Amino acid sequence: xxxxxxxxxxxxxxxxxxxxxxxxxxxxxxxxxxxxxxxxxxxxxxxxxxxxxxxxxxxxxxxxxxxxxxxxxxxxxxxxxxxxxxxxxxxxxxxxxxxxxxxxxxxxxxxxxxxxxxxxxxxxxxxxxxxxxxxxxxxxxxxxxxxx
Numbered sequence: 309x310x311x312x313x314x315x316x317x318x319x320x321x322x323x324x325x326x327x328x329x330x331x332x333x334x335x336x337x338x339x340x341x342x343x344x345x346x347x348x349x350x351x352x353x354x355x356x357x358x359x360x361x362x363x364x365x366x367x368x369x370x371x372x373x374x375x376x377x378x379x380x381x382x383x384x385x386x387x388x389x390x391x392x393x394x395x396x397x398x399x400x401x402x403x404x405x406x407x408x409x410x411x412x413x414x415x416x417x418x419x420x421x422x423x424x425x426x427x428x429x430x431x432x433x434x435x436x437x438x439x440x441x442x443x444x445x446x447x448x449x450x451x452x453x454x455x456x
Contacts, residue, residue, distance in 0.1 A: 373453055
């Protein structure tokens with residue numbers, strides 16, 4: 309069985325906004341001269357790009373009998389049946405159907421998701437919601453790990 313791995317990359321528009329932040333920082337430095345202007349451009353763009361990369365690019369993996377989503381790690385044995393959510397159903401689970409106790413790796417720029425009930429009676433978390441571009445493949449990987 310192949311382990312599942314996906315990186316949720318930020319959309320291109322976010323990288324463009326990072327450049328705009330750098331330009332704004334450069335404009336703030338205009339009164340101080342050319343060198344501070346260039347420093348503002350480079351520094352502002354770099355800081356915005358780091359923020360975009362760190363927030364916009366979490367990893368989702370199924371390895372060693374666990375579902376790893378960003379910093380969270382849940383054993384597959386504590387998970388129920390995965391439910392693949394299309395764009396409309398995923399939007400509903402992000403909004404009116406959402407439970408405040410749920411763990412959500414939510415990225416609004418990804419329309420589809422996977423929802424999995426937590427079956428561990430000691431865990432107060434009712435379910436896991438994971439934004440993913442490949443919900444069927446993630447569900448298949450979880451099902452395969454549970455079956456083995």
